[in-house]
Amino acid sequence: MSKTEIWKDADAVNAAIDGMADDLKALIAERGIENPLMVGIHTGGVWVADRLHERLGIADALGHLDISFYRDDFTRIGMHPQVRPSYLPVGVDDRHLILVDDVLQSGRTIRAALNVLFDYGRPASVILATLAERGGRELPIAPDVVGLHAQLDRNEQIKLSGPEPLLMLRGKTPRHASAKSGPGSETAQKSSSHSDSGPT
Amino acid sequence: MSKQNPQLDTQGNLKHFLTIEGLSRDLLTEILDQAEGFLGVAQQAVKKVPLCRGKVVANLFFETSTRTRTTFELAAKRLSADVLNLNISTSATAKGETLLDTLRNLEAMHVDMFVVRHATSGAAHFIAAHAHPHVSVINAGDGRHAHPTQAMLDMFTIRRHKQDLSRLRVAIVGDIMHSRVARSQILALKTLGVPEVRVIAPGTLMPNSIEESFGVRAYHDLREGVRDVDVVIMLRIQRERMNSALLPSEHEYFQLFGLTEERLSTAQPDALVMHPGPINRGVEMDSQVADGPRSVILEQVSNGIAVRMAVMSMCIGTQNLKIQPAGDADG
Numbered sequence: 001m002s003k004t005e006i007w008k009d010a011d012a013v014n015a016a017i018d019g020m021a022d023d024l025k026a027l028i029a030e031r032g033i034e035n036p037l038m039v040g041i042h043t044g045g046v047w048v049a050d051r052l053h054e055r056l057g058i059a060d061a062l063g064h065l066d067i068s069f070y071r072d073d074f075t076r077i078g079m080h081p082q083v084r085p086s087y088l089p090v091g092v093d094d095r096h097l098i099l100v101d102d103v104l105q106s107g108r109t110i111r112a113a114l115n116v117l118f119d120y121g122r123p124a125s126v127i128l129a130t131l132a133e134r135g136g137r138e139l140p141i142a143p144d145v146v147g148l149h150a151q152l153d154r155n156e157q158i159k160l161s162g163p164e165p166l167l168m169l170r171g172k173t174p175r176h177a178s179a180k181s182g183p184g185s186e187t188a189q190k191s192s193s194h195s196d197s198g199p200t
Numbered sequence: 201m202s203k204q205n206p207q208l209d210t211q212g213n214l215k216h217f218l219t220i221e222g223l224s225r226d227l228l229t230e231i232l233d234q235a236e237g238f239l240g241v242a243q244q245a246v247k248k249v250p251l252c253r254g255k256v257v258a259n260l261f262f263e264t265s266t267r268t269r270t271t272f273e274l275a276a277k278r279l280s281a282d283v284l285n286l287n288i289s290t291s292a293t294a295k296g297e298t299l300l301d302t303l304r305n306l307e308a309m310h311v312d313m314f315v316v317r318h319a320t321s322g323a324a325h326f327i328a329a330h331a332h333p334h335v336s337v338i339n340a341g342d343g344r345h346a347h348p349t350q351a352m353l354d355m356f357t358i359r360r361h362k363q364d365l366s367r368l369r370v371a372i373v374g375d376i377m378h379s380r381v382a383r384s385q386i387l388a389l390k391t392l393g394v395p396e397v398r399v400i401a402p403g404t405l406m407p408n409s410i411e412e413s414f415g416v417r418a419y420h421d422l423r424e425g426v427r428d429v430d431v432v433i434m435l436r437i438q439r440e441r442m443n444s445a446l447l448p449s450e451h452e453y454f455q456l457f458g459l460t461e462e463r464l465s466t467a468q469p470d471a472l473v474m475h476p477g478p479i480n481r482g483v484e485m486d487s488q489v490a491d492g493p494r495s496v497i498l499e500q501v502s503n504g505i506a507v508r509m510a511v512m513s514m515c516i517g518t519q520n521l522k523i524q525p526a527g528d529a530d531g
Contacts, residue, residue, distance in 0.1 A: 066237065068237065069237070069238075069241070069249035069250070069251050070249060070250060070251075074251055074513075074517060075520045076520060077517075077521065078213065078514075078517030078518055078520065078521050079234060079513055079514050079517040081230070082233070083233070083234060083236075084236075084237065085236055085237050085239060085240040086240050087240070091245075093245075115250070118246075119244045119245065119246040119248065119249070120244050120245055120246075121245045
């Protein structure tokens with residue numbers, strides 16, 4: 001993103017996460033789920049999941065997913081420069097999962113994350129919670145819990161900045177976003193930004 | 201040939217992996233970092249990632265190998281590539297087909313990557329120079345020249361245990377003269393900033409002027425050479441060296457250069473003991489050391505899969521990059 005401004009400040013993001021925690025509690029109760037397992041998607045999703053994990057008092061440690069090896073654009077843009085190992089504290093077989101990401105746009109990151117999870121086992125169910133949701137879906141993927149709804153033009157982008165404080169930034173996408181960029185650039189900071197907050 | 205490193209594309213991405221020589225510290229570090237990510241794949245219920253789905257990798261082994269070939273095969277399979285194993289010594293070339301004809305036939309089968317092991321130094325470079333532009337070549341050992349993935353898996357194993365490479369003393373023990381592994385290890389250690397690299401060998405197995413040409417310290421005494429080192433890398437002694445009068449006998453070699461707990465006592469208490477395998481117990485080291493608490497020999501094997509996955513996926517990922525003019529991309 002070139003020229004960014006704060007779209008939601010730390011208080012607004014915090015309030016949105018509070019709201020997500022309440023919605024998740026209600027949804028879990030409604031579905032009769034006990035002892036869910038929470039998993040965040042690198043990097044922004046982990047920041048949000050970290051806070052939700054604490055607010056919900058989940059027993060098992062937070063899982064982390066890096067979806068770089070499951071991306072659908074590897075054959076177009078090659079290896080992602082910063083891959084972090086995925087980590088799941090326990091097996092996912094027969095567990096109810098809460099999958100957390102920061103921004104839902106195309107849905108390609110979530111498609112990849114679901115594939116990662118299913119290579120670890122067969123979860124009983126997966127709930128999708130995203131801090132922000134915007135238009136631009138390219139796959140039939142819908143969130144269960146959303147903190148913020150964004151009305152944006154096609155060339156506008158939102159992005160979570162963190163880990164402390166968490167801020168939602170908004171900016172115009174440059175006409176040509178570099179697909180393969182080096183460490184330190186925007187795409188390097190978030191492994192899913194290639195698909196969910198960048199143009200394709 | 202141009203000055204451009206034949207392993208890199210015009211943007212500096214890894215296209216082939218033939219030798220450590222000429223690769224930057226950043227690139228070697230990137231390989232190690234990527235390998236960290238791949239290590240976790242072995243923990244999944246489905247030990248596979250879809251990164252190289254639909255790609256075809258041909259293992260061209262002109263020289264026998266079990267560990268290297270199987271770990272390359274497993275690495276390719278964990279990346280979801282399809283693998284062809286060609287044992288060339290018993291196939292086409294034995295029927296008189298030239299190397300280039302074998303290559304052209306495999307290319308006609310739309311192979312995307314060749315993993316090459318050959319007894320002749322430079323074989324992998326030759327294949328890379330003659331292969332189609334969309335094909336990548338990985339050197340799995342060529343003559344006395346290089347074995348770069350072995351060196352990188354050793355670097356990866358060292359880094360996982362010692363973190364900071366910039367303060368280490370590393371000793372390489374054995375047939376320095378004929379070892380492609382040693383050559384690649386020395387280059388990798390130096391490139392990654394290891395300040396003190398020692399080589400320890402009998403006079404007949406130590407190249408002349410190795411100190412000047414490689415910036416290492418040469419020792420002919422094991423006890424003296426391993427003093428205060430953080431890592432001891434043992435090399436495999438090949439039995440044929442015994443016959444060629446370079447070495448007297450296995451027994452005598454072990455008496456002078458075999459690693460034992462007693463000889464290891466002058467090294468750092470937490471020194472790692474490594475070996476690329478296969479080990480000759482009672483020749484290069486005794487079983488007490490090979491199976492002891494400081495040995496990371498089996499870990500090297502597991503790490504080898506992750507490192508080979510990293511190298512293969514980096515090369516295959518580069519194949520498809522559209523070379524774009526500066527400041528532009530597929531927006």
